[in-house]
Each structure stands twice: as structure tokens, then as C-alpha cells.
Amino acid sequence: MAVLVTRPHPDNEATAATLHARGFEVLLAPMLRFEALAFQDDSDxxxxxxxxxxxxxLRGFERHPSGQRLLKLPLFAVGEHTAQAARHAGFGDVIAADGGVAALRDAVLASVKAKRLKKAGTLLYLAGADLARDLAGDLGERGFTVVTHTTYRMIPVAELPPAAREGFAANQIAAVLHYSRRSARAFLQAARTAGVEISALAIPQCCISDAVASVVRDAGATQVLTASRPDENALLEALMRALRP
Structure with missing residues (x-):
């Protein structure tokens, strides 16, 4: 029995390696495809x-010469995984929040209180094309000026890989890991298209947040488990609970 990982490439490979190390079989079905967008910095x-x-x-950011001046600035990352990507891109002063947009906002506010960051300063938000929460507006209400640059977009994948379709048809998939509302919706649509929706929703759906869980629950899934915090370690803990004898 395999665990189906819907996380996009290339992060899904790290997830697969972790699952293999814990003794799981893995099927990869990335339901969103990454597409980088040109970064146009205003030098003034x-x-x-x-x-x-x-x-x-931050993927490919290090290849943008116009962004090199930004590497000297402090960077606030939503969690440690993103913080590692920032360090890889060349940022030296990286502050990692505990996961989730609210935690990131609080980390910024805490830096102001500690006088590490200027109150009512200007923040550059490197973001995706589809935002689940208005972080810029949230910080704007607290006196910051937030300039948003869209550096990537995630495109839904229309079909499940053949191995995933066959796995559902043969009841050889033990659980599904979900990482975002958009990827969960894409998964559900792909399962319907493949004619395996009933099988796909009959097994545990392990979700990284309540918001993601609501998507699969509304679709009819009855075995929905939510991570205790929005990070992969907690998601894998939820998986262990789901498959515990």
C-alpha cells in the first residue's frame, strides 16, 4: 500500500525520501505545476x-541580477523550509516564523518591538499569483507599506498520473497527503475525470491545515485528518495517526 503525495515538484521528492525512510511506499501525483515569472525590481x-x-x-531568484541588492536585507520566511530556500538564494539575515501567514505577520511585528525592524517601514513581498490570505493588507493595517512582486504561479494539473489512477482502481493507495486548497481542488477534479473519485475519497485524507481539510471534507471524504500545525512534520504525524492499527 502506498501513500499518494500531491505536493508539487521538486518538494515532493524530499517528501518521498522522508516517507521511504519511514518504510512507506510512495506514489507521486503533483497536482500543481510551478512556473517562474520574471522579477522586475525597481532600483529606486x-x-x-x-x-x-x-x-x-525564491526558486530561480538567485539568477535575477536585479535582485542582488535585496540579499543584504533581512528576510522573513513563513517557516524553516522557506527560510532554507532564502539562504540558498543568498540571503544572509533570515528570520523563520513557526509556519502560517499569521505567524509570519507576528514575526514581523515582534522584530519591530525588538527594534530590529523599523516601524511603518516598507516591505517587499515576493509572492505567488494566487494568495490564500491578504498578508499585505494585514500588515498595511499595522502601518507598513507592502510592495508585492509576483514571482511565480502554480498551474493546476488536469490528470492523475497513470500509476495513481491504477493504484486507486486496485485499492492499493493507503492515504493521500494534501498541501494546499488549490492542489486539493485539482486532485478532486482529476480523480473525477479519471473515474476514481469514490475510491480516492474512501481512504484517509491528511491535510496540512483546516482550510485544506474543508475542501476534501466538502467533497465527501469522511476520513479527514488535519496537521496540528502547518508544516510537513505535523502532516506526517497526522499520516501516522491515520494508518495506526
Missing amino acids: AHYHAVIVTSANA
């Missing part, structure tokens, strides 16, 4: 810090 703009809610926003 002055920023006090950079904020990032996904490692995807």
Missing part, C-alpha cells in the same frame, strides 16, 4: 525587509 525603491510565504517565490 527602498525596502526595509523582504517577506516570503513560499519557497517557490
Whole structure:
């Protein structure tokens, strides 16, 4: 029996390696496809810090000469995975929040309180094309000026890979891991298209947040487990609970 990982490439490979190390068989079915967008920096703009809610926003960033001046700024990352991507891109002063947009906002506010960051400063938000929460507006209400640059978009994948379709048809998939509302919706649509929706929803659906869980629950899934915090370690803990004898 295999665990189906819907996380996009290339992060799904790290997830697969972790699952293999824990003794699981793995099937990869990335339901979103990454597409980088050109980064156009305004050289006259002055920023006090950079904020990032996904490692995807930093993929390929190091290849943009116009962004090199930003590497000297402090960067606030939503979690440690994104923080590692920031360090790889060349940022030296990286602050990792505990996961989730609210935690990232609180980390920015805490830096102001600690006088590490200027109050009412200008923040550069490197973001995706589809945002689940208005972080810029949230920080704007607290006196910051937030300039948003869209550096990537995630495109839904229309079909399940053949191995996933066959796995559902043969009842050889033990659980599904979901990482975002958009990828969960894409998974559901692909399962319907493949004619395996009933089988796909009859097994545990392990979700990284309540918001993601609501998508699969509304679709009819009855075995829905939510991570205790929005990170992969907690998601894998949910998987262990789901498959516990």
C-alpha cells in the first residue's frame, strides 16, 4: 500500500525520501505545476525587509541580477523550509516564523518591538499569483507599506498520473497527503475525470491545515485528518495517526 503525495515538484521528492525512510511506499501525483515569472525590481525603491510565504517565490531568484541588492536585507520566511530556500538564494539575515501567514505577520511585528525592524517601514513581498490570505493588507493595517512582486504561479494539473489512477482502481493507495486548497481542488477534479473519485475519497485524507481539510471534507471524504500545525512534520504525524492499527 502506498501513500499518494500531491505536493508539487521538486518538494515532493524530499517528501518521498522522508516517507521511504519511514518504510512507506510512495506514489507521486503533483497536482500543481510551478512556473517562474520574471522579477522586475525597481532600483529606486527602498525596502526595509523582504517577506516570503513560499519557497517557490525564491526558486530561480538567485539568477535575477536585479535582485542582488535585496540579499543584504533581512528576510522573513513563513517557516524553516522557506527560510532554507532564502539562504540558498543568498540571503544572509533570515528570520523563520513557526509556519502560517499569521505567524509570519507576528514575526514581523515582534522584530519591530525588538527594534530590529523599523516601524511603518516598507516591505517587499515576493509572492505567488494566487494568495490564500491578504498578508499585505494585514500588515498595511499595522502601518507598513507592502510592495508585492509576483514571482511565480502554480498551474493546476488536469490528470492523475497513470500509476495513481491504477493504484486507486486496485485499492492499493493507503492515504493521500494534501498541501494546499488549490492542489486539493485539482486532485478532486482529476480523480473525477479519471473515474476514481469514490475510491480516492474512501481512504484517509491528511491535510496540512483546516482550510485544506474543508475542501476534501466538502467533497465527501469522511476520513479527514488535519496537521496540528502547518508544516510537513505535523502532516506526517497526522499520516501516522491515520494508518495506526
